[in-house]
Amino acid sequence: MTSVLSTIDKPLTETGGNRQVSWIGLIDPRIRILCAATFAVAVVACNDFLALSAAVVVAFGLLSVSRLPAMQTLKRVATMDSFIIFILLLLPFTVPGTQMFTLWGFPASWEGLWQAIEIALKANAIVLALMALVGTMEPVTLGHALHSLKVPAGLVHLLMFTVRYIDVLREEYLRLRQAMKARGFRPSTGWHTYRSFGYLVGMMLVRSMERSERILGAMKCRGFTGHIPLLDRMRFRPADALFAAGFCALLLGLAALEVTHGAI
Amino acid sequence: MHIVDGALSNPVVAAGVVLAVGGLAQGLRKLPMEKIPVAGVLSATFFVASLIHVPIGPSSVHLIMNGLAGLVLGWAAFPALFVGLLLQAVFFGFGGLTVLGVNTVVIAGPAVIVGLLLGGRIQNSPTRAAAIWAGLGGGLAIALTTAFVAIALALTGDEFLPAAKLVFLAHIPVIVIEALLTGAAVYLAKQVKPELFDDLQGAVR
The missing domain is CATH 1.10.287 (Helix Hairpins)
Structure with missing residues (x-):
């Protein structure tokens, strides 16, 4: 089922079984969705190079423990829309600032280069974390989890x-x-x-x-009356709390890095 | 055309989320449970259509077909295309999470606009005229999508302005291709299953 969507050969059952290949797959799907969302908001708010690099490291860490096929996933993430790559390449030439070099009479600025790098770091960190935390879920599980998150x-x-x-x-x-x-x-x-x-x-x-x-x-x-029952077998266990706490600590670490390092 | 996380300014991202939530609420209101199977299957159809690559010279473009989605689904195109974008972000890594709102407005907004503008004409016109109107709608939807992307970038900062203009120019061939394909698709659908548009207009819209 859903081989187009699967990024990994998961042992799927048609009813939406939740067996996964890595320990991240055992964490409550709702917690994983919330973690991915908070990570995204936190990373977008960061502006410091060190903090953003740390975010990319966190995302790579998540990718490796999620046991997604690394090369395949990275290739997917790298093939961003050509128009985004185009915009990033143009940025050094459109942002005014200290001149880096001149290409055919167009000056390129360090500030523009930095802005392009910043966007690339943010985008890749968030997408990798999203794919590692939520993309490893069976699509049906994603639906059930979203339902219990009041969607x-x-x-x-x-x-x-x-x-x-x-x-x-x-x-x-x-x-x-x-x-x-x-x-x-x-x-x-x-x-x-x-x-x-x-x-x-x-x-x-x-x-x-x-x-x-x-x-x-x-x-x-078969008696469809306009209502489909949603299986709701998710339980919040101590391990989930531990994961959530650990993830929060990581995010706080990122924030601390941003504040202390960015302020100097 | 997926904008990535971190590219847009916070007010633009927030506005995108608000507009997307509003559009979703309105779209779901027009979608009774009875019509969920139709909308879901069509949402999957447009997801698959977006994986089709059409050659253009030495390169190729992938289809968006949001104009056709709007013509068939009306307001319901908004949640249907949102679902596709969500799945693409989560499982393919296309686009991003915080920009999901903006991306939804950019793709689904034009779909709904085209659907509301031209849906009735497609329904009532004879096959050939309907195909021409659909072609206009298909082209208009991509033109609006590109314009929305350009607006989002321009509102973020002046440094994106040249890129936004170039992106619009670069998409003119895509506008033409989508117009031709949408016209042909409606031409065939009107001939094979003339009631296709009536069915949904009456119910889903």
Whole structure:
């Protein structure tokens, strides 16, 4: 299930079992979500180089204990949107300040370079921590955890349905692509290609609609009344409290580094 | 187009969160439990569509198709696209956590605008006219998305202004491609299943 979403081969059970490969996976999912969120807010608030480097180290630490495939994950994180990389590369030339060097008559400033580095450090630290803490969860568990964190039921159900059908529809897409290939379709730049891709998306839309009608029919047949029960088997254990406390201590350490080092 | 954490100023991020929460609340209000399966399956469809890469010259772009999502889902496009962005951030590392609000407004906002502007026309027009309107809508959605990104960057600081302008120019081919694809998709959907748009307009909207 959800192989598109899985960043690791997890021993999944279709009902949303919560067996994980590392000890981080045993921590209460709600605690992991809250930790990732506080980490993100704390890191965004930091401006000091040392504090941000420490945050990146923390994120790498989380990545290594989460047992996500490191190379694969780092590659994913590194392939940021090309437009973000482009903006970061432009920053040294658009921020005024002490001149570093001149490229084709455009002066590059140290301040701009520092701002670009700061954004890159923040973005990577937060995304790595997010993937290590929350991305290791089974998507269904994420839904249940969000529900017990008081996210509206409608949104959680929408999330669950999306998670459930991403793989199904991806297979549908691959089947359609294979059928196109069998008929000699080779993508290139041109009206024919764009029209064919448009028809492909349109066909997926039609089939999805029909599929959802069948799903609703099947659900109604089993007594669906507009309410889906959410399993709520999460327990807050001493180990979770310990993890939360440890994580808070780390964040306080970051804050202390920011305050003491940044002030000098 | 995902903005990353740390790039935008705090007021912009906060405004993004507030707008996204408002949009989600409104979108969920238009989404009775009965319609969750349709919206969920379509949300998954648009997630898969965003993984499709379309060649453009020597390079390729991935689809966003938020205009089409708005035309099909109306207000419900907001929570549907939010779910996709959340999953992409958590499992793929695209975008970020604090900027999730901004990213949602940037992608889902134009979808809803296009849906409200053109949804009725798509529903009532004959196939060919509907396809042309949809093409306009698909292009408009990406143009608005790029403009929203540029506004978010410009509000953060003047140093992003040149980049924001260049990003907009660089996205003109993407606008054209999305317009063509959305038009073709609606053309086919109208022919194969004419009631597709009626069904959802009546219920989800």
